Every structure is written in C-alpha cells, then in structure tokens.
Amino acid sequence: MGRLGKTARIFTENEIKEATENYDGSKKVGEGRYGIVYRGILEVGVTKDWHAIKMSKVKVQIDQKEITSPVDDQKQNTARTGDLKQITQQRFIKEMIALSQISHKNIVRFVGCCLDTAKPILVYEFMRKGNFYEHIYEKEGKEPLALARRLKIAADTAEALAFLHHDTGKQIIHCDVKTANILLDENWTAKLSGFGASRLGPEDENQISTLVHETVGYEDHEDLDSKSNTLTEKRDVYSFGVVLAELLTGLQPETNLAKVFVGLVEGGTLDKSLDEKIVEGHFNIVREAADLAKICLKPKEEERPSMKDVAKELNELVREMEQHPSGGGEADIPPSPKDTGNLGGSSASSASVGDTITSAE
Template sequence: MAVRMVVFQIIVLLGSMNAFVKAVGLVNSTKCGEATCGNVTIPYPFGIDTDCNMTDLYWINCSHSFSPPKPFLASIKHEVLDISLDGTLRVNYPILSGCSDAARTQFDSYTSRRLVFSRSRNKFVAMGCNNFASLNDAENIVLCACSSSMDTATYNISPSCKYAFIVEQKWFETNLTNPFEVRNMSHVPVVLEWGIDPTLFPLVTGNNQPDEETSAYVCANRSSNATRSSNATRSSTLTCSCKPGFKGNPYLLHPERCTAISTSLGLLFLLIGGWWSYKAIKKRQNIKRKEKFFKRNGGLLLQQQLSSSKANVEKTKLFNSKDLEKATDHFNVNRILGQGGQGTVYKGMLVDGKIVAVKKSKVIGEEKQLEEFINEVVILSQINHRHVVKLLGCCLETEVPLLVYEFIPNGTLSHYLHVQNEEFPATWDMRLRIATEVAGALFYLHSAASSPIYHRDIKSTNILLDDKYRAKVADFGTSRSIAVDQTHLTTVVQGTFGYLDPEYFQSSQFTEKSDVYSFGVVLVELLTGEKAISSTRTPESKSLATYFIYSMEENNLFDIIDAQVMKDSKKEEIIAVANLAKMCLNLNGKKRPTMKEVAMQLEAVQTLQKASNVQQNHEEVECVRSEMHEQWDLMFYVMRVYAISLPLDILLKNIFMTNL
C-alpha cells in the first residue's frame, strides 16, 4: 500500500513539473522548434509531442494510419494541410449539405479555440437549383459570398440548397474547373487564422516585456492590429512576427528566436565579394605575368620585325597561352610526341580542328639570347621548303616560349629504321630517297635561304616522315642563323652524343661542315640500320661512326650493311653511298664535302639507280618479246602443218594445247 502511495506521488510530481515547465516557458527553448508529419512541417507553437506545444489547443496528432502520415489538429479534428507562422492554418474542411445545426455548433466552437475563418482568403459558395444560402454574422447577410466579418457567423442554409461550403478562394479558382466535381468531394481546403491567447504571452517573452526599439520581434492584437495592450479581452488573439531584417520563429525563446538576416546576408555578400575580388586580383596578376613574359621573351621586338619584314611572314601567328593549353589538354602527358634535350613536343588540336605539334622548351632563355631567338623565329617563318617542317607560330606570354609546328603523322626516321614495319618496310629505294631529301633541305638551309642557317642537331630523331613517308627536317631549337660573310659560330657545345662533330667539340666553333658530319652519321644509320650509339657493340665501336670507318678500312663493309639494303640494292650503289658517308665523317672539317656536293652525289646515285631499274625493266620487256616471238613462230609452224586438213577452231585448240 505504501509503495502504491509513493508511485502515485511520483506521478503527481512529474505532472506538476511538466505543467511548471510549460508555465515558465522552458519547453520551447530546450528541444522544441520544428517537427514534420508526412509532408507537412509543424512549427512551434504547434507540436506533435505533447511537451512541445504552447497549449493543448495546438497539439498535432500525427496519424500513421496513412502513408505518408497525416497531421490532424486535435482540438477540431481536421486534417492540417499547412501551418504558417504568419498566423494562418490550412485544413481540410467538410462540405455541408442541407440545413445542419451541427454546422452552427462546429463553427461557433472555433472561436473558443482562437481560430477564425480568413475573410480575405476564403470564399462562401452555394451550389444547386432554386436554392438560397446565407452566411450570417452580427452585421449583415451575404448571398453566396464570404461575409466581411465571420468571427461570430453562423450558417443558415435553406432545405432546397444542395451544397454550401466555405473554401479557399485560390484553390477554388484554380482547381475546381467543373462544378459537378463537388458531388464526389467530401472536403475542401479552408484557411483559418490562428493566434495565441494573451494570457500565454509570457511564454513568448520569457516574462520580459519586449522592447519596441531593440527587440527583434513584435506581437500585435489580431482584432485591432495593434500592439498588445493590457486591456485585451479573453477572446482576442496575439500574433507575433520577426521585424524586417530578421528571420526565424518569433514564438521561440532566445537564442532560437528571430535572427538578423543582415548578418547572414552580409556574410554571404562578403564571401561573394571576397571571391570576386580574389578572381579579379588573380586575373590582373595573370595578365601582368603574361605581359612580363611577353616582354622578356622579346614579344615587342618580334611584333616589330614581323610587321616590318618584307618577307612572306603573314602566316606566322602569335598564339596565346590559353589556346595552346586547351589544344594540348593543358600539356597532358598523354599528348607527348617526343622529348629531347631542348624540350618536349605535344600533339595539339586548335579550335579550327587543325592538328599541330607544340614544342615547350625546358630551359628559360637568357636575356642575351632573346634577339637570337626572335631572329630565329623570323627566319624560320620565311622558310618554305617541302622537306623542312613548317613553323606556324609561337607563344611568348609563358615562362618559356612555345613553338607551334605543322603536325607530321608518321613519326621519326629513327623509329622507322629501328622498329619493324611490315606494312611499309624500309627498302633501299625509300632510304636513298629520304637521304636525298634531307640533304636537299640542309643544302637549302646552308646556301639558298636568305640568311645561312646551321641546324646544329641533325639526327634521325629530328627527321620526321609525313603521310607519304617523305622526309621533314625538324627541331630547330638549337639552330642559329649567321651573316652571309660568317664562316662559323663560337658557342657553348650543344648537340647529341654520337652525332656531334669532334672538331666542334674541341674548338667550340660550329661550321656548316658540322652539320655535314651529323648527316654522315644519319647516312650510316640508313645503310646499316643500327643506332648512333649502342652498348651492344664493343667499347671501341660504341660509336657508329667509329665502327663504320673501322669496318671500311678493314674491307668489312658488307658485313655491317642492313639485310634489307643488301637484298634490294646493287653493291655499286652501296659502295657509292658508303664512300660519301666516309667523306662526311672525316675528322678534318675542311676535307668534308658541302651539303650541296652531298645532295648532288646522292641525286646522282638515285638517278643511276632509276636508270638501272629502267634498263632492267627494258631487259625484262625484251625477254617477254623474245618469248612471244617464239610462241608465234610455233603457231605459224603448226598452222602450216595442219592447215590443209583441220578446221580453224581445232587448229587453234591444238596450238594452245601444244603450248601447255
């Protein structure tokens, strides 16, 4: 018995504590704010939890009998469609048919719950034949329309009236297109206005009267639209709202109550402004950086020379870095065509769809080299030779200058010689033609160009092959132009080991004969199919040039010639080209031939080869003719023997059978 008494006292104590908590307004400041039931948001002072509503009149029953769940306002048992903190509540309200005392009782009971029909957002509708419906209040009677005052209104519907109902005006005008649809409807949306009992005002203020000037919210009497006064009647209601510049729920206690919009918006604007300022500063820095690189790389001088040049350089273009970055996919490693001592070459596609090769230098040019670089660009832009890769333009607004060349699809001569190509084998005819084309291009650079140009890095990897396997001399990264009366350049030794002129290596003086030496190594590559430097040969023969000279002196030339060359060519042609290569590789530069002499001798070998092929073809034709004469002699002999006794068709059949 004592235990039961203790349990009963605890229950009573807990109930008293719950009432106390609600009375002092602590509920909404601890855990209550906003809940959801199905698709409807339930803001405080309404609440699903009995401990999370300002009064039991605003308790929402979330019914899980539906999917999704539906909220019902427990005090009037209507489904809630929407709750707004502006003091409105949308509910599903039943359509009334005929005269009903229940309707009057139901409507009258709303006022006691601080709920009234919205005068501005609802419409009173009556439907049917020979009917009369009115909505009565203390002031007047309105036919088939909403009364201007409905706080104490009662329904008065004649028995002949089929349907009469209050409905949300906006919903009625947009959704009820056919009046007969009402017969299949039991409820329609209605907007109710709600407010809190003035006696509950301390739950909003926390027992502190709000300051009109400093508080972030304001509460007003709905009936008079005035700020709450001390003489407010029991039937009046209060509605609260956040002041302009604030947002939130004015019915919650601080700090969950209204917060300044200006702070969050100001922070947002500050962040946006900071971001745009950062972008603008970065853009200006990027522009200044490009202008700095452009001037440092001699862009102004290049523009001046290109504009004043009388040569045909209008096709040379100054590209911007953005276009070339886009063309090469930001210099993606997957776009690399080749790498060398002077830079990396990338495959790119311009906006017009043209495929190009973009060379990006590895080394930043010194200031004293700028004039030479600009001179090189201008001279190369004037070169128009079918066996020299065409320079399309350059970009000077990057840290290192970028050169843009025409794209050559079939790779390098080195790859063609040292990697098997069954579809297009490196025959002797193709090798001799490539050698002649390269020699002609070097002769043009040395002698026929407006200013002599020394390539300074001739090697099989710098000779490209186009779609018809024609040679294109490329990579002028170390090239230099000289005055017509100059005989050499004194520079820091640059080049590729295995192709480097020993005389240049010792004296640092580069002459046109240095290019001749490098071309001699390429000739030996074409003859032997071996690389300029190979670790598979003996240490003494690691260099192909040394290995070749030694083999010729020992009369072992044909032991090192490529099998494909031995198969396709005549020994006289091999010996002629080998002797020419030997002259090019002479350690004394003065005893080497010029590129003009080299080109002429290769053309002579090629001419003799063509003549030999013509003679061979002539001999084959003569052989065919001899065989045909023999066949005709045989035919005439048979005809003479059998002509008397055999018909013509049998005679011809016997002739062909005899040949078989």
C-alpha cells in the first residue's frame, strides 16, 4: 500500500457500515466542519476493539496515487477560497500521509481507511476520554482537571510537537494546534490529532493557503498579516502558547486570549483570573507555566522557544508537582473573583466536541 505503510488497514464499505450500524445516530460522537465521527467496533489483526471512524461531509474522489506518492513529490497546492470539496480532499489526503508515516506515543494512531465510498473514511484508535477542550470547559459532564493533570497533558502534547518539528526526517508543521485536537486515552495520556492542515516536508511557493489554521484564537496575527510565504514551526509554538493560557485560565481562545493573557502576566494580575480548584496552592508553578506561555506568544518568531525546550520545561514542572503534590507550602492564592467569564464570553469555542476523535475537524 505504499505511503500508507504496512500497518494501515484498508476497510470495505460493508465493514464500516456494520461497525456503525449503517451510520446510526447513536454511534455518532462528533461533528466538525469537514467530517462526522462515529465509533464502531472493527477487527484489526486478531482483535476487535472500538475505533473512531471519520467520514467526509462531502463527496470527494481520492485517487490512491495521491496518498502513495513520496512526500518530496507531494505538492502543497493552494485550495481556492470557498471550494469546500477541494479543501476537504486536501485535508483528508494530508492527514493520511502525515499519520501513516509517523509513530509516537503522543500522536493519535492512524489505523486505516475506506476509499471505495462516495465520501472517504479515515479510521483511528478511539480515545475514550474525549478531548482536552471538553475537560477544560467541563463540556457534556466531563470532570474538571486538576493542575497536575493539565500540565502533564500539555507536556505530552509538547513532546508530540517536538517530535514533528525535529525528529521525523521531513519536518512536519501541524498548523492546527488547539485543545480540541488534543485527545485523551483511558489513562489520560494526551495524543495530538487533526493533521488536515499540516505541512509535510519542504514548503513550496504555495504553502500559505486557506487550509492554514482556520480556528479562531490560536493563530499568530502578525504571521497572518505578513506578505511573506515563509512558514516555520514557530507557528505551532504560538498556538501552543494559547493552549497553555487556556488551561491556566479557563478563558475561551477566540476572545483574543493571547493578548489578554500576556497583559495579565505583565501586569501582575494573573492570580485574579485563576480558579482556586485549578491552582491548588501551586502558584509558583503556575507562574512558571505562565511565563513559559508568554514566551511562546512572543510577536517575533525568533524570540519563541523550540518545542523541545518547551517540553523539557513542562516535564520539569510535572516532576516538581509529583514531588510536592500538596503545594510545598507555596503562597496561598487570593479568592478568585468568579467573573472571569466576562473575558471568555458565554459562546462555545469554535473547537467544538465535533473536532475530536474524536477529531472531525
């Protein structure tokens, strides 16, 4: 199967229909802009288990040659604005290519695909605890996560991004880092998903397209306004900085969170926007994590750290919390004002439950 690799499975339409009970509504677990995600039991190898089955929302033709060509020959074509069919086709192809050629404990595992349907289907491992976004904002009864767990999830995600940026041979820039694309397994291990907008290998002159980071609140505005076609891994670093700001404050990203957060840190008022149940007396660690987020959000790319450095610092914070789970006598946090929702707004994030693999995108 060439680029799909030896471990990817090609499923028949009948297998997919049987697993989803003919796409029954009770099997639907998410819906995004480009796809609908179902859960179903599929046989892979000698075992049967739950899998996430993502179906395209539109009918597109994917030629097998498009997903078996070498990365160096894969053109990063610019999708025409408003051409949903072309955009969807490119996203599905990019996701298959990216996930079929990499393996990492913190990247969602691509299991296979079904291409003999009018709407192409991708199959992934099923992430039983949903996505990070749901737990930060306590969506659909998800339990709120303590600071230690949030930082461990962030460290896992940073490890995945560092791997993509530095250890894959052909650098991969994710281009859609957000809490809804961070999935959680039954052991709370974080796995990065949502590779439909990623950049594979050397970029060409058409690398900046309508596919690049369409989620409001996570984009680097200075980079978006730039006339340059240069795209670097520091775009992902900026988006990850927004993720860190989210997990510390619980504020929604589309409220210009990056600017608000940096202002809180620089003004020394971050403590007034923190929830006591998240901080748990670990304000020194919160300050270190906040300073790290602020550096990731630097306007100039060259001033941002690498994801390897970010992962290293986060892992150190996680170890510190493991050694001092009670807070180690750190200063008490003043009561939260309970009105931080004014910054976050009441509207749901554009990163909805449908963006999970749960990641329908």
